[in-house]
Amino acid sequence: MPDDFERMWTDLAPVGRSATSGGYFRQPFASAERELAAWFVEQCAARGLRVESDDFGNVVGWWDVGDGPAVLTGSHLDSVLDGGAYDGPLGVVAALAAVDLMRSRGVVPNRPVGVSVFVEEEGSRFGLACLGSRLATGxxxxxxxxxxxxxxxxPLGDVVGGGSSTLLDGVGTFVELHVEQGRDLVDRGAAIGVASEIWPHGRYRFDFTGSANHAGTTRMEDRQDPMLTYAMTALAANKQARVAGQRATFGRIAVEPNGTNAVPSRVTAWLDARCSTDDALASLVDEITRQGSERAGRDGTSLSVTAESVSGSVAFSPALAADVAADHEGGDWPVIPTQAGHDAGILSAAGIPTAMLFVRNPTGISHSPLEEASVADCLVGVSALADTLDRLAR
Amino acid sequence: MPDDFERMWTDLAPVGRSATSGGYFRQPFASAERELAAWFVEQCAARGLRVESDDFGNVVGWWDVGDGPAVLTGSHLDSVLDGGAYDGPLGVVAALAAVDLMRSRGVVPNRPVGVSVFVEEEGSRFGLACLGSRLATGxxxxxxxxxxxxxxxxPLGDVVGGGSSTLLDGVGTFVELHVEQGRDLVDRGAAIGVASEIWPHGRYRFDFTGSANHAGTTRMEDRQDPMLTYAMTALAANKQARVAGQRATFGRIAVEPNGTNAVPSRVTAWLDARCSTDDALASLVDEITRQGSERAGRDGTSLSVTAESVSGSVAFSPALAADVAADHEGGDWPVIPTQAGHDAGILSAAGIPTAMLFVRNPTGISHSPLEEASVADCLVGVSALADTLDRLAR
Structure with missing residues (x-):
């Protein structure tokens, strides 16, 4: 008999967990994440699911029943640096448990059902979010x-072979279950929600260049200090996002030479920006760049901005979302937007009808050890996912 | 015959040099700096200087002549991260070359003359500047x-044995030759200068603590983002120092988790501050701390400030400086202050009469690959140091 949800969750809990922060370090193609990937293959085998991999590290465990377009469900096993337990693994463990639940209920789908794991969803190692699903969809x-x-x-080419993927060839529908990364469901008093859309978002590298110099002997007026240009730009990004009701974050920075007694020669910082529309995103980044460049002129430094990845707005199929959300015991599930990127967004943009289920997060916090979901809500999520697969695979 | 100045300089040039930036990475007790340390012992041996080491890694090559209190001269071989060629090694190489010049002139000192190398002068590895001289003086x-x-x-205890030092027991006077780290000598049209004082300076660790969260899904108003508090504090430090005619720099920063799509949980940044008086230094750091704490209150973050090292004002012996500077062909050498810390300051504070010679730096830039000194000026420096040792060792 395969492990149940709670047993699977308990088994994964220590893998890649920091004893200091309680957060997770599950970088793609590194030890903790590879341990989870091997665990996933074992769990598929224990359920008699046929394992299929592609050349990029993406894996599907197939329940080969029925025929016609398959229904795929799953998420990812990698985490951000010092991330939470749920972002990613919850969708994979819930998918395996949902298969078990369907079987225990005697449900035999009319279509193949697959449980998927896409690699490097967070982009925390190679800088491009949803890397596995981007490669699988082309x-x-x-x-x-x-x-x-x-x-x-x-380089990515050194850690995975690369080539092609046929994992998605027969897929007719994709469903991803994910912990909510905000407090919408808490506010609505609901354990489960359905996604309406993903905000457009992007990552932009800001390179601030100045001149290294001695921190003691160089007069303030003789400096070209890129740290100052960066600091003003970070404050401007925050202010612009607040004013516009959007999101802008500088959470990652690299300084050269990063010595206490040296004025830096270079500061590289990454802007994460998310907006309700594509136009708003472009305007926000333009305005932050404009203010940073203006300050660079005053600091004697220079700024260049490189868009490392930009994802346009994703509207999930409204009909599918309505179908998934409707007619449940206790009422319809709320349909809500998300500002977070997901593999579901990539598959949807590739033309695969896609839905997302969210499980309530009492803290509303994500990408942090404080990310949370109750066992009760997770089990409601498993049941909701089983119901959804049952509907979609009829 | 021992190597001459230019040969020694050419031999050291490639050691620890970055092919990318042209800067030097000579971290204490690591390979490049250890190579220089071994080279120094060889050079002492080639000159018949008796090598004496202490338990902290400091070394002196003794020219055992005369008697009475010794005259010590030297500098350091470590560099900041991506530093220049001259800061440190110039004073060591010039000291060896000055011994050669005295001998070639037939000068026999009436007192022992030592060539010294103190470890970890920059504090770039263990965070405490002038570590070797601080340990040697107690x-x-x-x-x-x-x-x-x-x-x-x-820990430092893992890379060096530790214990005690008797290197300075018989030392009556110390002289350190150093590349100038500003443009005073350029402005005065002088190749050589003498130090009057070292400004008080300190390193302060600023720990900004907030809450990690998802950069996309967390509303701007729900964040406790320590990056914003840091950014404002860095700008405030710059402004306060400019207004007060002092120096304040945030050149080093560490961010957790430092991920593009996570609001940071913690930003640690190091303030380097230098002022013309001890009171001005205390006031400057207090004001920066006050403004940072006020902003932390608005950001929902917290700030704690730790003084990692603070060095009070050092006035070198005015009589000794005047003696060293006076009566040279072409006129007296200018006597100028410095904002940079030096082992000479530690020895002076320990009660050893101490002087410093500066060699002109055409760029005025230091702690950078752009640090510079002409060969002609370096040779003037060697001659000036030989003259000074001759005067002091009579």
Missing amino acids: ATSWESARELRDRDGV | ATSWESARELRDRDGV
Whole structure:
């Protein structure tokens, strides 16, 4: 008998967990995440699911029943640096448990059902979010992706073979279950929600260049200090996003030479920006760039901005969302937008009808050890996903 | 015959040099700096200087002539991260060349003359500047220093044995030759200058603590983002220093988790501050702390400030400086202050009469690959140091 939800969850809990923060470090193609990937293959085998992998590290466990277009469900196993337990793994573990629940209920789908794991969803190692699903759908070519490098300079092409993927060839519908990354469901008093859309979002590298110099002997007026240009730009980004009701974050920075007694020669910082419309996103980034460049002129530094990845707005199929959300015991599930990117957005943009289920997060916090979901809500999520697969695979 | 100045300089040039920036990475007790340390012992041996080391890694090559209190001269071989060629090594190489010049002139000193190398002058690895001279003079105890850790968490006690030092026991005078780290000598049209004083200076660790969260889904008004508090504090430090005619720099920063799509949980940044008086330094740091704390209150974050090292004002012996500077062919050498810390300041504070010679730096830039000194000026420096040792060792 395969492990049940709680047993699976308990088994995964220690893998890649920091004893200091309680957060998770599950970087793609590194030890903790690879341990989870191996665990996933074992769990598929225990359920008699046929395992199919592609050349990018994406994996599907197939329940080969019925015929016609398959229904795929799953999420990812990687985490951001010091992330929470739920973002990603909850959708994978819930998918395996949902298969078990359907079987225990005697449900035999009329279509094949697959449980999927896409690699590097967070983009925390190679800088491009949803990398696995982008490669599987062809949204990103292997030729361009293979040269992406991690912080140690290792190219993606050195850690995975690359080539092609046929995982999605027979897929008619995709469903991703995910912990909510805000407090909408808490506010609505609902354990489960359905996604309406994903806000457009992008990552932009801001390179501020100045001149290294001695921090003691260099007069303030003789400096070209890129840290100052950066600091003003970070404050401007926050202010612009607040004023416009959008989101802008500088959460990652690299300084050269990063010595206490040296004025830096260079500050590189990454802007994460998300807006309700594509136009609003472009305007926000333009305005932040304009203010940063103006300050650079005053600081004697320079600023160049590179868009590392930009994802346009994704509207999930309204009909599918309505179908998934309607007619449940206790009423319809709320349909809500999300500002977070997901593999579901990539598959939807590739033309695969896609839905997302969210499980309530009492803290509303994500990408943090404080991310949370109750066992009760997770089990409601498993049941909701089983119901949804049952509907979609009829 | 020992190597001459230019040969020694050419031999050192490639050691620890970055092919990318042209800057130097000579971290204490790591390969490049250890190579220089071994080279120094060889050069002492080639000159028949008796090598004496202490338990902290400091070394002196003794020219055992005359008697009475010794005259010591030297500098350091470590560099900041991506530093220049001259800061440190110039004073060591010039000291060896000055011994050669005195001998070639037939000068026999009436007192022992030593060439010294103190370890970790920059504090770029263990965070405490002038670590070697502080330990040798007893300004810092081994009990407190042994637990200092580098960025990888390695304690100082793991890389050097520790214990005691008798290197300075018979020393009556110390002279350090150093590249100038500003443009005073350029402005005065002089190749050589003498130090009057070192400004008080300190390093302060600013810990900004907030809450990690998802950069996309967290509303701007729900964040406790320590990056914003840091950014405002960095701008405030710059403004306060400019207004007060002092120096304040945030050149080093560490962010957790430092991910593009996560609001940081913590930003740690180091303030380097230098002022013309001890009171001005205390006021400057207090004002920066006050403004940072006020902003933290508005950001929902917190700030704690730790003084990692503070060095009070050092006035070098005015009589000694005047003696060293006076009566030279072409006129007196200018006597100028410096905002940079030096081992000479530690020895002076320990009661050893101390002087510093500066060699002109055409760029005025230091702690950078752009640091510069002409060969002609370096040779003037060697001659000036030989003259000074001759005067002091009579």
